[in-house]
Amino acid sequence: MARPPIVILTGAGISAESGLGTFRDKDGIWTKYPLEDLATPEGFVRNPDFVQGFYNARRAQLKSASPHAGHAALAELEAAWDGAPFLLVTQNVDNLHEQAGSRQVAHMHGELASALCRACGGAFKWEADIEASSACLACGQLGTLRPDVVWFGEIPYHMDQIMVAIEQCELFVSIGTSGAVYPAAGFVQMARETGARTVELNLEPSDNAHAFDEALYGPASEIVPAWAGTIM
Numbered sequence: 001m002a003r004p005p006i007v008i009l010t011g012a013g014i015s016a017e018s019g020l021g022t023f024r025d026k027d028g029i030w031t032k033y034p035l036e037d038l039a040t041p042e043g044f045v046r047n048p049d050f051v052q053g054f055y056n057a058r059r060a061q062l063k064s065a066s067p068h069a070g071h072a073a074l075a076e077l078e079a080a081w082d083g084a085p086f087l088l089v090t091q092n093v094d095n096l097h098e099q100a101g102s103r104q105v106a107h108m109h110g111e112l113a114s115a116l117c118r119a120c121g122g123a124f125k126w127e128a129d130i131e132a133s134s135a136c137l138a139c140g141q142l143g144t145l146r147p148d149v150v151w152f153g154e155i156p157y158h159m160d161q162i163m164v165a166i167e168q169c170e171l172f173v174s175i176g177t178s179g180a181v182y183p184a185a186g187f188v189q190m191a192r193e194t195g196a197r198t199v200e201l202n203l204e205p206s207d208n209a210h211a212f213d214e215a216l217y218g219p220a221s222e223i224v225p226a227w228a229g230t231i232m
């Protein structure tokens with residue numbers, strides 16, 4: 001059976017049952033800390049130690065997090081697509097999709113396990129804490145590293161690849177994202193405009209719920225395997 005080109009967009013909700021917090025739910029990260037302080041370049045300049053501490057703690061937490069059946073189902077789906085166009089776009093900075101076996105993953109908001117040098121622009125794998133004394137592995141300067149994540153006002157990664165995949169896709173699936181943050185929140189509309197069928201899998205209707213042709217609501221560990229089973 002021919003496989004339709006597919007784009008899957010994931011957000012924090014797919015990692016919630018792995019113990020990693022979401023942002024905007026009750027008890028979400030932004031209900032405890034102001035996003036202006038933790039997720040903007042200006043917040044980092046104001047208080048780099050606070051921001052590094054927040055990301056160091058999340059990087060450490062990731063070491064004990066494991067993927068669940070929802071992540072595994074997306075890896076199985078990719079394998080079943082057997083080379084047909086498939087792109088998993090994630091807003092998440094964790095590596096649970098890769099741990100589950102996904103290969104074609106575009107981390108549009110960066111990765112916790114990567115550091116970015118503000119002096120030379122070098123980016124490299126970094127699994128330890130970033131300290132004020134840490135040296136850049138590319139240029140050797142001290143104190144220039146920041147988390148390699150995308151904050152508000154910064155340009156997300158892999159946008160050219162993502163735009164091409166959305167223009168070509170026939171099936172667009174959004175999983176565990178509130179639809180509150182652009183440009184990701186606009187992808188479903190773009191996919192609709194090029195004729196794709198659109199599916200939302202989420203705990204509850206997102207801000208974009210009206211833009212989906214189909215929806216399934218419940219915890220990702222249950223609804224993602226159930227939905228994937230219908231198209232494999």
Ligand code: BJW
Nearest residue numbers: 011012013022023024091152153176177178181182203220
């Ligand atoms: C479950 C579940 C379970 C729970 N099972 N589901 C209009 C157009 C374009 C841009 C803008 C615009 N208006 C404003 C902007 C600018 C801004 C923006 O969007 N602001 C909004 C506040 C309006 N955007 C930007 O600045 C972006 N850059 C940009 O636009 O550059 C310009 C440009 C773009 C393109 C090309 C060229 C130029 C950058 C945005 C960066 C966002 N960064 C963060 C932090 C990353 C690092 C980190 O992790 O700390 O990314 S903020 C945070 O929000 C994080 C997330 O990836 C992102 C989205 O959150 P997500 O994943 O949706 O989580 P939640 O918590 O919101 O939702 C969870 C959902 O899961 C809920 O619906 C639950 O119900 C559900 N759920 N448990 C299933 N068990």
